[in-house]
Amino acid sequence: MxxxxxxxxxxxxxxxxxxxxxxxxxxxEQTAALEEGWTDLFDGESFKGWHTYLRDTISTQWQIKDGVMFYKPDPDKAQGMNNLITDQKYTNYELSLDWKISVDGNSGVFYGVLEDEKFVVPYMTAPEIQIRDYTNIPDFTDHQQMSGAIFGIVGIERDVAKKAGEWNHFLIKIDHKNNVGSVTLNEVEVANFPVNGDAWNTLVASSKFKDWEGFGITREGHIGLQDHAHGVWFRNIKIKELVD
The missing domain is CATH 1.20.5 (Single alpha-helices involved in coiled-coils or other helix-helix interfaces)
Incomplete structure (x- = not known):
């Protein structure tokens, strides 16, 4: 018994x-709510939904392996002209992605890209959320050029980026309806800014972009990944469009 x-x-x-x-x-429940409404911008296997700015082809310097999209610079090929942008345009959304950068690397994520032949690269019209490593510049203090900043316009509140070769996470919000933009890096909101109107124009007027025709003027635009001649990796690229 x-x-x-x-x-x-x-x-x-x-x-x-x-x-x-x-x-x-x-x-x-919280995780389920987070996943609701999100759409993959990168399927982990192909460049479907993306193209090179002003071109139909994609440079072989952009590659995909194990669900990661990355740029591997070739010293024998042209650099800086291989920026990727989405086929679609977006206005109000949240963008989520993982990224890592090479030592001393420089890249970025563009929003509001205006694709027009009179503008050679996305950088000429689109604000850039900076991705940068300053391993060999220990005294680097320019917050408008640190990871998470709106390059040359809005500085980050504090640096929370991980060192070169380690994965970071961006949650970027662009909301023209409510005139709100924000960048959350590794779960810390590092920048908050207007995206249109007088407040935005004032920021641009105080930057190097003040006399750049077409810069930061479009509300509906492509999302872009920058070729800045440095190794950079992206994965888990998702978007959630904001609705009324």
Missing amino acids: KNVLIVVVFVGLLASCKSGTKQKEVVP
């Missing part, structure tokens, strides 16, 4: 463990 009792208790514990495992596999 004692042996039977032990078996019953063991079976009960086993069932309890299995039940506990099933409960752990249930997606938490």
Whole structure:
């Protein structure tokens, strides 16, 4: 009888463990809510949905491996002209992506790209969320050029970027309807800024872009990834369009 009792208790514990495992596999409500409404901009296998600015082809310097899109500079080929942009245009959205950069690397994420032949590169019209490594510049203090800044326009509040070769996460919000933009880097909001109107124009007027025709004027534009002649990697690129 004692042996039977032990078996019953063991079976009960086993069932309890299995039940506990099933409960752990249930997606938490918060996670489920986060996933709702998000769309992949990168399928992890192809450049579907992307093209080189002003061109239909994509340089072989852009490659894909193990679900990661990356730029591998070739010293024998042209640099700086291989910026990728989305086929579609977007206005109000949140953009989520992981990135890492090479030592002393420089790149960025563009929003509001105006694709027009009179503008040679996205940089001429689109604000850039900076991606940069300053490993070999220990006294670097320009917050408008640190990772998460709107390059040359809005500086970050504090530097929370990980060192070169480590994955970082951006959550970028561009909301023209409510005139709100923000950059969250590694779960810390590092920049908050207007995206249109007088407040935005004032910021641009105080920057090097003040006399640049077409800079930061479009509300609907492409999203871009910058070729700045440095190794840079991206993965898990997702967008959630904001609706009324």
